[in-house]
Amino acid sequence: MVNRASLRSDAMAGLSGTIILLPQAVAYAHIAGMPPEYGLYAAIIPVIFAALFGSSRHLVSGPTAALSIVVFSTISPLAEPGSTAYIAYVLTLTFMVGLMQLALAFARMGMLVNFISHSVVIGFTAGAAVLIAVSQLKNFFGLHYGSGGEFFGTLSRFAAAAGDINWQVAGVGAVTLVAGILTKRHVRRVPYMIVAMVVGSVYALAVKAMVGHDAGIETVSEIPRSLPPLSAPMLSMEVLHQLGAIALAVTLLSLTEALSIARAVGAKSGQHIDGNQEFFGQGLANLAGSFFSGYVSSGSFTRSGINYEAGAVTPLSSVFSACFLVLTLLFFVPLARYLPIASMAAILFMVAYALIDVKHICAVMRTSRRESAVLFATLASTLVFQLEFAIYAGVILSLVLYLERTARPGIRAAVPAPGEGQYHFVPQRDEPDCPQLKMEFIDGELYFGAIDHVKRHLHQLEEVHPEQKHLLILAPGINFIDASGADLLAEEARRRRARGGGLYFHRLNEQARSTLERGGQLGDIGQNSLFAIGDDVIGTLYPRFDPKVCANCSSRIFRQCRERLPDGSPR
Incomplete structure (x- = not known):
């Protein structure tokens, strides 16, 4: 029930979420190969639709690390990351994902994700974390070589270019990384990403002042001060055919991620989650996002957890968060141009490390050989094959595991x-x-x-x-x-x-x-x-x-x- 007290609680929770969201959104856009402002756009309109039309009181949607690396890995072979064509492909993918999610909601297929083993999600997320970390090696060390979503190819290119490491750039990344780790460990109430960004930016400015030039320290491109611009997906048959299989894989991952997080937070709050309603909310969020320059979104575990811990009472906390982000986008976001790319890479190293759920991996290894095999097979697939194939492989392994159990009463x-x-x-x-x-x-x-x-x-x-x-x-x-x-x-x-x-x-x-x-x-x-x-x-x-x-x-x-x-x- 909405009242004055709940509005106050939701507003404070929304403000807390915005503070965390700002560096995350820019970082995730960087992973996805999108201009930084698109990460912020994906955290405005989609967040509002997912909150108002979903079933969870505390789930916060928006860009996520796992989906961002999938977007980059699957779309980068089709167009140059960051280009106009690339952005059009990504927004079209978002539109298709939204349609598929709505179709599953209307078909009342909310129980579908019950057949995807949690080990698949853990394995895929861990594999995505490794890919994220490897993809940021060049930015952390100031190297220049071609980008790609594949694991071994990226490692080989890094090894070939390792002799050209820019140690001043690497120093910026190292200072940012240390500041983030120390803040996260010892000052938990302060957003470690914000502290890491500020410390890295100040250190980079100091290095430039001492050497008298930019020292090869590149910064994030300037983010325009504007509301999310209108956009339109490409609806040609050729493009739809190119993205069909990718969209289905992203749909499954997005829904699994959102519903798993909603249920995890719901278990703490005592709320029952309606899977079909959550599918509907996520579908509307992505469909609307594709027309307001937002790329694929899903539930965020970090932001949802903070939203719950901050005392959110209703889904209006997510709406407040989106509104605060709009104000930030209009008045404060130009400061992002001082953020070094190396600092962004250091933040993404921390994000990648947090994605590897060591506790659950060890628990699975202790309790079930079959689940362990599924987990590590999914993880290996993310590193060896294309990410959409890894998602399909994980889903198929889950179904095989389920059928194997039911076939042996x-x-x-x-x-x-x-x-x-x-x-x-x-x-x-x-x-x-x-x-x-x-x-x-x-x-x-x-x-x-x-x-x-x-x-x-x-x-x-x-x-x-x-x-x-x-x-x-x-x-x-x-x-x-x-x-x-x-x-x-x-x-x-x-x-x-x-x-x-x-x-x-x-x-x-x-x-x-x-x-x-x-x-x-x-x-x-x-x-x-x-x-x-x-x-x-x-x-x-x-x-x-x-x-x-x-x-x-x-x-x-x-x-x-x-x-x-x-x-x-x-x-």
Whole structure:
């Protein structure tokens, strides 16, 4: 609810966000190969739309490091970074991303990002961080060689030019880096980027004054004092075809980034995040941004975290931040022309370092080999292949991991629960098996992808224990059965009946039972083979067992076994 107190809190949170945003936006535009003002433009109109039409109260959108390096890596082969053609390509990409995000929102595909493993995001972000750091080596050391988004090519060009390092430029970068690190460690309340920029700029001015010339220390180009100008995407079929695959990859990355951050902050604030609504807000933000000179935006973890910690109450904090940035753009941004490019590179080194989530990488390595493989495969893909391919590779690996898990539903041996009057079952530990009835929990969906795993297990049961002609499936964990799963169960029922046994189910849910009934498979299984919660399953099945086998059985795991034989004869 908006009131005077919330407006005050949102205004203060918005001001805090603007202080952080100013150096970030310029730095991210530099990564993206865009003129510095475009980073600021991307933090005005898109931020307002994402805040007002998204679902999160604290998510702050705008340019991000990961998206910026993707933009540079994918668009730089098409046009010279910073050129008019390059800017047009980037704004067209932003327009296409916005349309795709809106399409996913209208199709209610907010759950789509649930299938992208968090390990993919961590791995991709770490790889992007390495690319960002490598791309800034030439600016930090004052070198001049061709730009490119590839990792090994950039390293080789740096190695070839390393003999021409400008140590005065490198000194500016080093002073900026040290100032930023010390501020971040020891004066946490002060924005370390601002301090690093000021210290680097003052040091650069001092060096120029001492040597009497610019010493090769280049500075950021002057940022115009104006509101975001109107722009229009290129809508020719040739351009749309060139950018189609890139736009889809950026769409997936942008939405994953935004929704992950929104949920992380929402977990702290106790807010439920609507994925479809967030897709809608991000789509409108990018669509509007493409017409107001803003390049691809998404949620920012740093700014969103600061927004929450600063006491933001409603999404109006992001609107206030955008308004404060407009004032900054009109009255204070000309000071940016004193910022050395080497200082900007040093700031981006710190940004890159912060993007590598060492804590989560170590946690993944300790807990799961599969997730670790996905993480490092995604990271390696960002360094070896084009970034849009790395995104696709990560998404495909996530889906493969998910499908591999669902294709192997858990199957556990079971026994009746101990005690009088108990009619449920528990996992088997050291208890002996019944020689005639096998009891198994199946936890997972019986769909076409899981059929082979379940079928092989059922055949192994027959090979290992051919005398166990009866099978009881404990089904509370089976949430879904498709046509292939229904056919498998009907086949198993016919096979066991032909051997003189049967297939039975305990606690099969209504949806699964309805599937069997509609498909005709329930006729093969038998209505009297389905047992509900509270039914005396063993009491019903025991008379169907072979009395001769029971007479010689020493296991006697059922209460009925100890009282009489299946034909009613006393022990």
